[in-house]
Amino acid sequence: MSIFKYIPLLFIAANAFALNQGAVNFEDAPKAQPLDYYIQADDGWWPYLSPDGKKVVYGNGGSYLAEIGKRYEFIDLQKILNDTCRQFTNSGRWISANKILMGCLDNGAELYEVEYGTWKTRKIDTSDVDSSFLTSLTGGGLVAGDGHWAAVYAGTPLIYDGAILGGDGELGLPAITGNLLYTPCDNGTNEGPICVYQNSQLKDEFEIQGLVGGIDAIGGYVAWGGYGPGTFGRDPSGEIINLGVAGGQFEDGAPKLFSVDGKIWIGAFNGFNAIFLRPWGQKEVIIVNDAPAAAWDVGYDGKDIVITAASDKGKLHIIKVSKNSPRVDLCGDACSDLPDSQVPITQVAASTNASFSSPPQPSIPTGYPGFGQLIALILTWAFRIVGISVFLMVFIAGLQWFMAGSNPGAYDQARKRVTNAATGAVFLFAAYVILYTINPDLVKGTFSLPGIGF
Known part of the structure:
Protein backbone atom coordinates (compact mmCIF):
# COMPACT_ATOMS: atom_id res chain seq x y z
CA MET A 1 0.00 0.00 0.00
CA SER A 2 1.51 3.33 -1.10
CA ILE A 3 2.06 6.00 1.54
CA PHE A 4 1.59 8.79 -1.00
CA LYS A 5 -2.22 8.56 -0.84
CA TYR A 6 -1.99 9.73 2.78
CA ILE A 7 -0.04 12.93 2.02
CA PRO A 8 -3.15 14.97 1.09
CA LEU A 9 -4.87 13.72 4.22
CA LEU A 10 -2.00 14.99 6.36
CA PHE A 11 -2.46 18.50 5.01
CA ILE A 12 -6.24 18.29 5.45
CA ALA A 13 -5.84 17.03 9.00
CA ALA A 14 -3.39 19.83 9.81
CA ASN A 15 -5.90 22.43 8.60
CA ALA A 16 -8.70 20.72 10.50
CA PHE A 17 -6.80 20.85 13.79
CA ALA A 18 -5.86 24.47 13.16
CA LEU A 19 -9.55 25.33 12.89
CA ASN A 20 -11.04 22.89 15.42
CA GLN A 21 -10.94 24.50 18.85
CA GLY A 22 -10.97 22.04 21.72
CA ALA A 23 -9.52 19.11 19.77
CA VAL A 24 -6.83 16.99 21.44
CA ASN A 25 -3.70 16.12 19.49
CA PHE A 26 -3.64 12.40 18.67
CA GLU A 27 -0.09 11.84 19.92
CA ASP A 28 -0.83 13.54 23.24
CA ALA A 29 -4.20 11.88 23.77
CA PRO A 30 -4.49 9.17 26.46
CA LYS A 31 -4.75 5.64 25.07
CA ALA A 32 -6.75 2.71 26.45
CA GLN A 33 -4.80 0.39 28.74
CA PRO A 34 -5.45 -3.20 27.57
CA LEU A 35 -6.96 -5.60 30.08
CA ASP A 36 -5.45 -8.39 27.97
CA TYR A 37 -3.12 -8.33 24.96
CA TYR A 38 -1.41 -11.21 23.20
CA ILE A 39 -0.51 -12.53 19.74
CA GLN A 40 -2.62 -15.62 19.17
CA ALA A 41 -1.21 -16.95 15.90
CA ASP A 42 1.03 -16.32 12.89
CA ASP A 43 -1.64 -17.43 10.39
CA GLY A 44 -4.16 -14.99 11.83
CA TRP A 45 -5.64 -13.59 8.65
CA TRP A 46 -9.35 -12.76 8.31
CA PRO A 47 -10.40 -12.86 11.99
CA TYR A 48 -14.14 -12.90 12.66
CA LEU A 49 -15.52 -12.65 16.20
CA SER A 50 -18.57 -14.64 17.26
CA PRO A 51 -21.65 -12.52 18.09
CA ASP A 52 -21.04 -13.05 21.82
CA GLY A 53 -17.46 -11.76 21.50
CA LYS A 54 -15.97 -14.89 23.06
CA LYS A 55 -14.64 -16.85 20.08
CA VAL A 56 -12.78 -16.04 16.88
CA VAL A 57 -12.33 -17.91 13.60
CA TYR A 58 -9.33 -17.05 11.44
CA GLY A 59 -6.79 -18.37 8.96
CA ASN A 60 -5.56 -18.16 5.40
CA GLY A 61 -3.46 -21.27 4.91
CA GLY A 62 -5.87 -23.13 7.21
CA SER A 63 -9.10 -22.68 9.18
CA TYR A 64 -8.81 -22.21 12.94
CA LEU A 65 -10.94 -21.31 15.96
CA ALA A 66 -9.84 -19.96 19.34
CA GLU A 67 -11.63 -18.95 22.52
CA ILE A 68 -10.75 -15.41 23.63
CA GLY A 69 -8.48 -15.47 26.67
CA LYS A 70 -7.12 -18.99 26.12
CA ARG A 71 -3.71 -17.91 24.95
CA TYR A 72 -2.15 -19.83 22.08
CA GLU A 73 -4.79 -22.59 22.26
CA PHE A 74 -6.70 -23.22 19.05
CA ILE A 75 -8.83 -25.76 17.22
CA ASP A 76 -7.79 -26.83 13.74
CA LEU A 77 -11.15 -26.94 11.96
CA GLN A 78 -9.69 -28.54 8.85
CA LYS A 79 -8.32 -31.42 10.89
CA ILE A 80 -11.48 -32.24 12.86
CA LEU A 81 -13.76 -31.76 9.84
CA ASN A 82 -11.56 -33.46 7.27
CA ASP A 83 -14.10 -36.27 6.72
CA THR A 84 -16.66 -33.63 5.68
CA CYS A 85 -14.41 -31.49 3.49
CA ARG A 86 -10.75 -31.82 2.55
CA GLN A 87 -10.32 -28.21 1.37
CA PHE A 88 -12.06 -25.40 3.21
CA THR A 89 -11.72 -21.77 2.05
CA ASN A 90 -9.65 -19.97 4.71
CA SER A 91 -11.57 -18.48 7.67
CA GLY A 92 -15.25 -19.21 8.33
CA ARG A 93 -18.03 -16.74 9.10
CA TRP A 94 -20.36 -16.75 12.12
CA ILE A 95 -23.92 -17.28 10.95
CA SER A 96 -25.13 -17.38 14.58
CA ALA A 97 -23.61 -17.34 18.08
CA ASN A 98 -22.49 -20.98 17.91
CA LYS A 99 -22.58 -21.87 14.22
CA ILE A 100 -19.92 -21.19 11.61
CA LEU A 101 -20.45 -21.01 7.86
CA MET A 102 -17.57 -22.52 5.89
CA GLY A 103 -16.93 -22.77 2.17
CA CYS A 104 -15.67 -26.07 0.74
CA LEU A 105 -13.88 -26.56 -2.61
CA ASP A 106 -13.95 -30.35 -2.84
CA ASN A 107 -16.66 -30.43 -5.51
CA GLY A 108 -16.66 -26.97 -7.01
CA ALA A 109 -18.25 -24.66 -4.42
CA GLU A 110 -20.15 -25.94 -1.38
CA LEU A 111 -21.29 -24.44 1.91
CA TYR A 112 -21.38 -26.16 5.31
CA GLU A 113 -22.84 -24.97 8.59
CA VAL A 114 -20.69 -26.20 11.51
CA GLU A 115 -21.93 -26.25 15.11
CA TYR A 116 -19.31 -25.18 17.64
CA GLY A 117 -18.46 -27.81 20.25
CA THR A 118 -20.36 -30.74 18.76
CA TRP A 119 -18.81 -30.13 15.30
CA LYS A 120 -21.95 -31.42 13.62
CA THR A 121 -22.20 -30.26 10.02
CA ARG A 122 -25.11 -29.44 7.75
CA LYS A 123 -24.68 -28.96 4.03
CA ILE A 124 -26.49 -25.90 2.67
CA ASP A 125 -28.23 -26.35 -0.66
CA THR A 126 -26.52 -24.19 -3.27
CA SER A 127 -27.63 -26.21 -6.32
CA ASP A 128 -29.51 -23.25 -7.83
CA VAL A 129 -26.77 -20.65 -7.53
CA ASP A 130 -24.73 -19.23 -10.37
CA SER A 131 -21.39 -20.78 -11.35
CA SER A 132 -19.73 -17.52 -10.20
CA PHE A 133 -20.37 -18.69 -6.62
CA LEU A 134 -16.96 -20.39 -6.73
CA THR A 135 -15.33 -17.03 -7.53
CA SER A 136 -17.12 -15.39 -4.60
CA LEU A 137 -15.96 -18.10 -2.16
CA THR A 138 -12.33 -18.17 -3.24
CA GLY A 139 -12.22 -14.37 -3.40
CA GLY A 140 -13.32 -13.98 0.23
CA GLY A 141 -16.73 -12.54 -0.60
CA LEU A 142 -18.70 -14.64 1.91
CA VAL A 143 -20.83 -12.77 4.49
CA ALA A 144 -23.05 -14.27 7.21
CA GLY A 145 -25.07 -13.27 10.25
CA ASP A 146 -28.39 -13.72 12.06
CA GLY A 147 -29.09 -17.01 10.27
CA HIS A 148 -28.55 -15.65 6.73
CA TRP A 149 -25.65 -15.64 4.27
CA ALA A 150 -24.55 -13.86 1.12
CA ALA A 151 -21.67 -14.11 -1.35
CA VAL A 152 -20.41 -11.69 -3.99
CA TYR A 153 -17.14 -10.71 -5.68
CA ALA A 154 -16.09 -8.19 -8.31
CA GLY A 155 -18.07 -8.80 -11.49
CA THR A 156 -20.37 -11.48 -10.03
CA PRO A 157 -24.03 -11.33 -9.03
CA LEU A 158 -24.86 -11.19 -5.32
CA ILE A 159 -26.24 -14.46 -3.93
CA TYR A 160 -28.38 -14.17 -0.79
CA ASP A 161 -29.63 -17.33 0.94
CA GLY A 162 -29.36 -19.12 -2.41
CA ALA A 163 -31.26 -16.48 -4.41
CA ILE A 164 -29.54 -14.32 -7.03
CA LEU A 165 -29.95 -10.56 -6.53
CA GLY A 166 -28.94 -8.13 -9.26
CA GLY A 167 -26.76 -8.64 -12.31
CA ASP A 168 -23.02 -9.19 -12.70
CA GLY A 169 -21.15 -6.56 -10.69
CA GLU A 170 -24.29 -4.56 -9.92
CA LEU A 171 -24.25 -5.07 -6.14
CA GLY A 172 -21.32 -4.82 -3.74
CA LEU A 173 -20.19 -6.60 -0.56
CA PRO A 174 -23.22 -6.44 1.78
CA ALA A 175 -23.99 -6.24 5.48
CA ILE A 176 -26.58 -8.57 7.04
CA THR A 177 -28.68 -7.82 10.12
CA GLY A 178 -31.82 -9.78 10.94
CA ASN A 179 -33.73 -10.30 7.70
CA LEU A 180 -32.29 -7.10 6.19
CA LEU A 181 -29.43 -6.92 3.70
CA TYR A 182 -27.71 -3.60 2.91
CA THR A 183 -25.58 -3.44 -0.24
CA PRO A 184 -24.17 -0.72 -2.51
CA CYS A 185 -26.07 -0.90 -5.81
CA ASP A 186 -23.79 1.27 -7.94
CA ASN A 187 -22.17 -1.17 -10.39
CA GLY A 188 -18.87 -0.94 -8.53
CA THR A 189 -18.42 2.85 -8.53
CA ASN A 190 -18.53 3.00 -4.69
CA GLU A 191 -20.61 6.17 -4.97
CA GLY A 192 -23.97 4.69 -3.97
CA PRO A 193 -26.89 4.46 -3.74
CA ILE A 194 -27.31 1.77 -1.10
CA CYS A 195 -30.11 -0.76 -1.58
CA VAL A 196 -31.97 -2.45 1.26
CA TYR A 197 -33.39 -5.94 0.74
CA GLN A 198 -35.78 -7.67 3.12
CA ASN A 199 -36.28 -11.41 2.68
CA SER A 200 -34.63 -11.13 -0.76
CA GLN A 201 -37.07 -8.41 -1.90
CA LEU A 202 -35.92 -4.84 -2.63
CA LYS A 203 -37.37 -2.70 0.15
CA ASP A 204 -35.58 0.64 -0.11
CA GLU A 205 -32.86 2.59 -1.92
CA PHE A 206 -31.16 5.78 -0.76
CA GLU A 207 -28.43 8.18 -1.88
CA ILE A 208 -25.35 8.59 0.29
CA GLN A 209 -22.62 10.97 1.32
CA GLY A 210 -18.99 9.92 0.89
CA LEU A 211 -17.98 6.63 -0.70
CA VAL A 212 -18.76 3.00 0.13
CA GLY A 213 -15.43 1.29 0.69
CA GLY A 214 -17.19 -0.98 3.18
CA ILE A 215 -20.50 -1.26 4.99
CA ASP A 216 -21.90 -2.57 8.29
CA ALA A 217 -25.36 -2.58 9.87
CA ILE A 218 -27.31 -3.29 13.05
CA GLY A 219 -31.08 -3.33 12.77
CA GLY A 220 -32.22 -0.20 10.95
CA TYR A 221 -28.85 1.52 11.42
CA VAL A 222 -26.19 1.32 8.70
CA ALA A 223 -22.70 2.83 8.42
CA TRP A 224 -20.30 3.04 5.49
CA GLY A 225 -16.97 4.62 4.63
CA GLY A 226 -13.48 4.11 3.28
CA TYR A 227 -11.45 5.55 0.41
CA GLY A 228 -10.78 8.80 2.27
CA PRO A 229 -13.98 10.90 2.43
CA GLY A 230 -14.91 9.84 5.97
CA THR A 231 -17.56 7.68 7.61
CA PHE A 232 -21.30 8.23 7.49
CA GLY A 233 -24.37 6.56 8.97
CA ARG A 234 -28.12 6.43 8.42
CA ASP A 235 -30.82 5.79 11.00
CA PRO A 236 -34.25 4.16 10.42
CA SER A 237 -35.86 7.57 9.82
CA GLY A 238 -33.54 8.15 6.85
CA GLU A 239 -31.37 10.83 8.47
CA ILE A 240 -27.69 10.68 7.45
CA ILE A 241 -25.05 11.84 9.94
CA ASN A 242 -21.27 12.19 9.82
CA LEU A 243 -19.73 9.46 12.00
CA GLY A 244 -16.14 10.40 11.22
CA VAL A 245 -13.35 10.84 13.75
CA ALA A 246 -12.05 14.44 13.49
CA GLY A 247 -14.31 15.13 10.54
CA GLY A 248 -13.29 11.90 8.79
CA GLN A 249 -9.54 12.54 8.67
CA PHE A 250 -8.50 9.41 10.56
CA GLU A 251 -10.54 6.54 9.12
CA ASP A 252 -9.25 3.99 6.66
CA GLY A 253 -11.57 1.29 5.34
CA ALA A 254 -14.96 0.11 6.50
CA PRO A 255 -16.49 1.00 9.88
CA LYS A 256 -17.59 -1.73 12.29
CA LEU A 257 -20.85 -1.60 14.24
CA PHE A 258 -21.34 -3.55 17.46
CA SER A 259 -23.55 -3.48 20.54
CA VAL A 260 -22.37 -2.53 24.05
CA ASP A 261 -25.03 -3.11 26.72
CA GLY A 262 -27.72 -2.68 24.08
CA LYS A 263 -26.36 0.57 22.59
CA ILE A 264 -24.82 0.87 19.12
CA TRP A 265 -21.09 1.58 19.03
CA ILE A 266 -18.87 2.15 16.02
CA GLY A 267 -15.22 1.22 15.45
CA ALA A 268 -12.79 2.63 12.89
CA PHE A 269 -9.16 1.95 11.92
CA ASN A 270 -6.77 4.82 11.22
CA GLY A 271 -4.79 2.96 8.54
CA PHE A 272 -1.65 2.76 10.65
CA ASN A 273 -1.69 1.32 14.15
CA ALA A 274 -4.77 2.50 16.08
CA ILE A 275 -8.49 1.75 16.38
CA PHE A 276 -11.10 4.26 17.54
CA LEU A 277 -14.22 3.18 19.46
CA ARG A 278 -17.23 5.22 20.60
CA PRO A 279 -21.04 5.20 20.81
CA TRP A 280 -22.96 6.05 17.64
CA GLY A 281 -22.99 9.81 16.99
CA GLN A 282 -20.59 10.77 19.79
CA LYS A 283 -17.25 12.43 19.04
CA GLU A 284 -15.20 11.36 22.07
CA VAL A 285 -13.35 8.14 21.26
CA ILE A 286 -11.45 5.38 23.01
CA ILE A 287 -8.07 5.06 21.28
CA VAL A 288 -6.65 1.53 21.16
CA ASN A 289 -3.00 1.68 20.13
CA ASP A 290 -0.74 -1.11 18.84
CA ALA A 291 -3.58 -2.60 16.78
CA PRO A 292 -2.06 -3.29 13.33
CA ALA A 293 -5.38 -4.05 11.67
CA ALA A 294 -4.80 -5.14 8.09
CA ALA A 295 -7.90 -7.26 8.79
CA TRP A 296 -9.86 -6.85 11.99
CA ASP A 297 -13.08 -7.24 13.92
CA VAL A 298 -14.53 -5.87 17.14
CA GLY A 299 -17.22 -7.06 19.55
CA TYR A 300 -18.43 -7.09 23.14
CA ASP A 301 -18.32 -10.08 25.47
CA GLY A 302 -20.89 -8.74 27.94
CA LYS A 303 -18.27 -6.99 30.05
CA ASP A 304 -15.38 -5.74 27.92
CA ILE A 305 -14.68 -4.74 24.30
CA VAL A 306 -12.71 -7.32 22.31
CA ILE A 307 -10.60 -6.55 19.22
CA THR A 308 -9.08 -9.15 16.90
CA ALA A 309 -6.55 -7.55 14.55
CA ALA A 310 -4.31 -9.23 11.98
CA SER A 311 -1.12 -7.39 11.04
CA ASP A 312 0.18 -7.05 7.48
CA LYS A 313 2.21 -10.20 8.19
CA GLY A 314 -0.84 -12.12 9.39
CA LYS A 315 -0.06 -12.11 13.12
CA LEU A 316 -3.33 -12.17 15.06
CA HIS A 317 -3.44 -9.68 17.94
CA ILE A 318 -6.09 -10.23 20.63
CA ILE A 319 -6.86 -7.05 22.59
CA LYS A 320 -9.39 -6.56 25.37
CA VAL A 321 -10.19 -3.08 26.74
CA SER A 322 -12.72 -1.70 29.19
CA LYS A 323 -15.82 0.03 27.79
CA ASN A 324 -15.08 2.70 30.44
CA SER A 325 -11.59 3.46 29.10
CA PRO A 326 -10.71 7.19 28.85
CA ARG A 327 -12.28 8.90 25.84
CA VAL A 328 -10.88 11.94 24.07
CA ASP A 329 -12.17 14.55 21.64
CA LEU A 330 -10.08 14.54 18.44
CA CYS A 331 -12.51 16.76 16.57
CA GLY A 332 -13.38 19.77 18.72
CA ASP A 333 -16.12 22.16 17.65
CA ALA A 334 -16.14 20.86 14.06
CA CYS A 335 -18.09 17.70 15.00
CA SER A 336 -21.58 17.29 16.40
CA ASP A 337 -22.10 15.18 19.50
CA LEU A 338 -25.12 13.12 20.61
CA PRO A 339 -25.95 13.02 24.32
CA ASP A 340 -25.96 9.57 25.94
CA SER A 341 -29.75 9.56 26.05
CA GLN A 342 -29.91 9.75 22.23
CA VAL A 343 -27.44 6.98 21.41
CA PRO A 344 -29.61 4.39 19.62
CA ILE A 345 -30.59 1.19 21.41
CA THR A 346 -30.43 -2.10 19.54
CA GLN A 347 -32.86 -4.10 21.73
CA VAL A 348 -30.38 -6.95 22.17
CA ALA A 349 -29.48 -9.27 25.01
CA ALA A 350 -26.15 -8.63 26.75
CA SER A 351 -23.08 -9.79 24.81
CA THR A 352 -25.09 -10.42 21.64
CA ASN A 353 -24.76 -8.36 18.49
CA ALA A 354 -27.91 -9.64 16.77
CA SER A 355 -30.55 -6.91 16.82
CA PHE A 356 -34.10 -6.01 15.93
CA SER A 357 -35.30 -2.94 14.06
CA SER A 358 -38.58 -3.04 16.05
CA PRO A 359 -39.22 -3.73 19.73
CA PRO A 360 -39.38 -7.43 20.61
CA GLN A 361 -42.80 -8.88 21.35
CA PRO A 362 -43.60 -10.63 24.65
CA SER A 363 -43.33 -14.41 24.57
CA ILE A 364 -46.51 -16.48 24.54
CA PRO A 365 -46.71 -19.68 26.64
CA THR A 366 -46.77 -22.81 24.51
CA GLY A 367 -47.88 -25.25 27.23
CA TYR A 368 -48.41 -25.85 30.93
CA PRO A 369 -45.90 -26.48 33.72
CA GLY A 370 -45.16 -30.12 34.47
Missing part, protein backbone atom coordinates in the same frame (compact mmCIF):
# COMPACT_ATOMS: atom_id res chain seq x y z
CA PHE A 371 -46.78 -32.05 37.35
CA GLY A 372 -43.44 -32.23 39.19
CA GLN A 373 -43.10 -28.44 39.10
CA LEU A 374 -46.59 -28.04 40.60
CA ILE A 375 -45.79 -30.51 43.42
CA ALA A 376 -42.56 -28.60 44.14
CA LEU A 377 -44.47 -25.32 44.21
CA ILE A 378 -47.07 -26.76 46.64
CA LEU A 379 -44.30 -28.04 48.94
CA THR A 380 -42.55 -24.69 48.93
CA TRP A 381 -45.67 -22.76 49.82
CA ALA A 382 -46.48 -25.32 52.51
CA PHE A 383 -43.07 -24.59 54.05
CA ARG A 384 -43.75 -20.89 53.91
CA ILE A 385 -47.17 -21.24 55.55
CA VAL A 386 -45.73 -23.41 58.35
CA GLY A 387 -42.90 -20.91 58.81
CA ILE A 388 -45.39 -18.05 59.10
CA SER A 389 -47.38 -20.13 61.62
CA VAL A 390 -44.24 -20.66 63.73
CA PHE A 391 -43.57 -16.93 63.73
CA LEU A 392 -47.17 -16.16 64.72
CA MET A 393 -47.06 -18.69 67.59
CA VAL A 394 -43.87 -17.13 68.97
CA PHE A 395 -45.31 -13.64 68.52
CA ILE A 396 -48.60 -14.57 70.30
CA ALA A 397 -46.67 -16.32 73.09
CA GLY A 398 -44.61 -13.18 73.58
CA LEU A 399 -47.73 -11.04 73.86
CA GLN A 400 -49.29 -13.57 76.27
CA TRP A 401 -46.16 -13.58 78.43
CA PHE A 402 -46.01 -9.77 78.41
CA MET A 403 -49.66 -9.42 79.41
CA ALA A 404 -49.75 -12.36 81.91
CA GLY A 405 -49.26 -10.15 84.95
CA SER A 406 -49.31 -12.42 88.06
CA ASN A 407 -51.24 -15.26 86.38
CA PRO A 408 -49.05 -18.46 86.52
CA GLY A 409 -51.35 -20.27 84.11
CA ALA A 410 -50.75 -17.67 81.41
CA TYR A 411 -46.97 -18.13 81.79
CA ASP A 412 -47.32 -21.92 81.40
CA GLN A 413 -49.47 -21.51 78.31
CA ALA A 414 -46.95 -19.08 76.78
CA ARG A 415 -44.10 -21.53 77.46
CA LYS A 416 -46.04 -24.35 75.77
CA ARG A 417 -46.62 -22.16 72.70
CA VAL A 418 -42.89 -21.34 72.43
CA THR A 419 -41.95 -25.02 72.92
CA ASN A 420 -44.39 -26.12 70.21
CA ALA A 421 -43.16 -23.38 67.86
CA ALA A 422 -39.50 -24.36 68.40
CA THR A 423 -40.33 -28.04 67.79
CA GLY A 424 -42.17 -27.12 64.58
CA ALA A 425 -39.24 -24.99 63.42
CA VAL A 426 -36.83 -27.92 63.93
CA PHE A 427 -39.06 -30.26 61.89
CA LEU A 428 -39.50 -27.59 59.23
CA PHE A 429 -35.74 -27.09 58.91
CA ALA A 430 -35.10 -30.84 58.77
CA ALA A 431 -37.69 -31.32 56.02
CA TYR A 432 -36.21 -28.43 54.04
CA VAL A 433 -32.70 -29.91 54.24
CA ILE A 434 -33.94 -33.35 53.15
CA LEU A 435 -35.85 -31.98 50.13
CA TYR A 436 -32.98 -29.65 49.16
CA THR A 437 -30.59 -32.61 49.26
CA ILE A 438 -32.89 -34.60 46.97
CA ASN A 439 -33.39 -31.75 44.48
CA PRO A 440 -32.94 -28.00 45.11
CA ASP A 441 -35.77 -27.28 42.65
CA LEU A 442 -38.22 -28.82 45.16
CA VAL A 443 -37.81 -25.80 47.45
CA LYS A 444 -37.09 -23.12 44.84
CA GLY A 445 -40.69 -21.90 44.67
CA THR A 446 -40.81 -21.16 40.93
CA PHE A 447 -42.12 -22.85 37.82
CA SER A 448 -41.60 -22.42 34.07
CA LEU A 449 -44.18 -22.07 31.37
CA PRO A 450 -42.90 -23.61 28.13
CA GLY A 451 -42.01 -20.86 25.68
CA ILE A 452 -41.73 -18.11 28.33
CA GLY A 453 -40.24 -19.23 31.65
CA PHE A 454 -40.30 -17.21 34.90
